[in-house]
Structures are given as C-alpha cells and as structure tokens.
Amino acid sequence: MASHDHEASVEAVRSYFDAFGEGEWERLAESPAGRVSFELHRRLLARFVRPGMRVLEVGAGPGRFTVELAALGARVVVTDLSPVQLELNAAHVAEAGAEQAVEARALADVCDLNAYGTAEFDAAVAYGGPISYAFDRAGDAVGELLRVVAPGGPVLASVMSTLGAYRQFLPGVVGLMRSYGPDATDRILHTGDLRETQPPGSGQHLCRMFRHAELVALVHAQGGRVLDALASNWGSLADPEALAELEADPALWARFLDNEEECCREPGALDGGTHLLVALARYAVR
Numbered sequence: 001m002a003s004h005d006h007e008a009s010v011e012a013v014r015s016y017f018d019a020f021g022e023g024e025w026e027r028l029a030e031s032p033a034g035r036v037s038f039e040l041h042r043r044l045l046a047r048f049v050r051p052g053m054r055v056l057e058v059g060a061g062p063g064r065f066t067v068e069l070a071a072l073g074a075r076v077v078v079t080d081l082s083p084v085q086l087e088l089n090a091a092h093v094a095e096a097g098a099e100q101a102v103e104a105r106a107l108a109d110v111c112d113l114n115a116y117g118t119a120e121f122d123a124a125v126a127y128g129g130p131i132s133y134a135f136d137r138a139g140d141a142v143g144e145l146l147r148v149v150a151p152g153g154p155v156l157a158s159v160m161s162t163l164g165a166y167r168q169f170l171p172g173v174v175g176l177m178r179s180y181g182p183d184a185t186d187r188i189l190h191t192g193d194l195r196e197t198q199p200p201g202s203g204q205h206l207c208r209m210f211r212h213a214e215l216v217a218l219v220h221a222q223g224g225r226v227l228d229a230l231a232s233n234w235g236s237l238a239d240p241e242a243l244a245e246l247e248a249d250p251a252l253w254a255r256f257l258d259n260e261e262e263c264c265r266e267p268g269a270l271d272g273g274t275h276l277l278v279a280l281a282r283y284a285v286r
C-alpha cells in the first residue's frame, strides 16, 4: 500500500472538518442511531467525570460533549485541530448557557499536546475519533492523552471501528471493491486505513479504523490500561424503522437504551459498532 505523508493527512483532516462545519453538530442528533451513540458517549462521561474535575477535551468539535462536561460540573480546556470547529464550539456552548465551564479554547493536535503539562488534568476526553485521525501516529496520540492526565484519572475516547464500519457501510465497501478492486478493500479490512481509497486531497472523509484488540495493544504499548470498553452502537444499528418505533415510546426507549449499553459491553459486541468507546488510565507516572 502507498505510504502517506502524516502532515498531508492531518492537513486533509483539518480541511475536511473546517468544510464540514455545522454538519458535525448534527451528526449525533439527526438520526435515532446517532442519538443512541450520543447517549452511550454521555453515559461514559457520567460514569467517570466528577464535579470540579479539570478536563482537557481534544477534538472537541462543535461542543456537544463540552456542554455535557459542563453539566457534570467539570472545568474544561477545549481544543481542536480545526479553527472552524473551535468557533462553532464557542457559539454552541454559549447558546447552551455553559460557557462558564470553559477555561480556555486552543488549537491542538492530539499527537502533540506539549502545551500542556504531565498530569495537569484530572481527565481527558477525545470523542469522535481524534486518535483515528492520527493515522500512523495513533500511539503518540494515546501516549499524549495518557501523559496529560493524573495517574488513575480517566482518558475517555472513541475511535472508528474497522469491523463495525465494514458491516454497517457494506454498500460502500462493495462500491470500493468495484472501483479499487478487492485487494484494496482487503487491505482496509486488515489495516483500518482508509487513505488508499480516500486519499488526502480528495476532499473525502479519511481516518484509521481499529479492531478492539488493536486498540488495546496500542494502549498497553503506551503504558495504559483499559478501565471500560463498549461498542457504539450495536443493536440500534440493525433496523432504523424498529429503532424509530422504539424511540417514539419513552418507556420502551429508556429500557432499550439500558439494554443497548449492556449489550455494547459484551465481548461479542465490541467490534460490532461504528465506533469503539473506551475509558483508559496510565499505570504510573512516566
């Protein structure tokens, strides 16, 4: 497979999210499955973030989880690679009346958080794929997230899932097989790297997806351990019509969300979502 220049990849991701703009705010709200994904991510925050915690949010985007962190009583340093996403973050967080929780906003690349000190934060959040946008430097990204958090403090992150995406986006996989040949889609299945078919400069969405076991190995290699892991999502990806029917009934929806969270933690479901959601901590001060 062709090797890709890291800086060109990062620049392509920045351009993609600058252009995607407000679409990123809609991503977790526009469909029932998106709302399930939002709820699973929100619940993981609620499980680990306590009032008064100082949190570094990396790849914060337009701020859905900045608002949630504020609601949990955290103080947040908001960062992103995309200047447009940072501006949207300021607007949406102000609109939600949560700006008092934001200590600062800054441009930052997850691979290089050297503006922040070792163990400076009580927790770090990197939801929606910052580690997936680090490509070959995903290990550096995990290492930096673990470094800035006090020992034992959680890093809460989600990455794109290779197997879940293969299943969920099968029509797209068939299209890629036709355009690029089955060897190319086999390579994506084995490396998770979409840059062969969505190269930097094409304006398409590019990222590196992971299998759960690969992500765990990456975390261990960086001196971290996994505190919690779940798919996002699982049962809710199967049938949009059935999901819409469930959502229309508040009692059934509440029950379904609890069941979904339980199913998503099963080992047999971990690789089945479009995303892998994890809570990490480092073993000791490095």
Ligand SMILES: C[S@@+](CC[C@H](N)C(=O)[O-])C[C@H]1O[C@@H](n2cnc3c(N)ncnc32)[C@H](O)[C@@H]1O
Pocket (backbone or CB within 6 Å): 010, 013, 014, 017, 024, 028, 058, 059, 060, 061, 062, 063, 064, 065, 079, 080, 081, 082, 085, 108, 109, 110, 111, 126, 127, 128, 129, 130, 133, 134
């Ligand atoms: C899919 S959005 C997720 C936004 C938000 N965290 C959420 O879950 O709703 C991914 C965000 O990560 C940012 N991002 C991409 N590559 C990054 C990198 N290398 N370092 C930091 N942020 C990055 C993008 O600009 C974008 O705002």
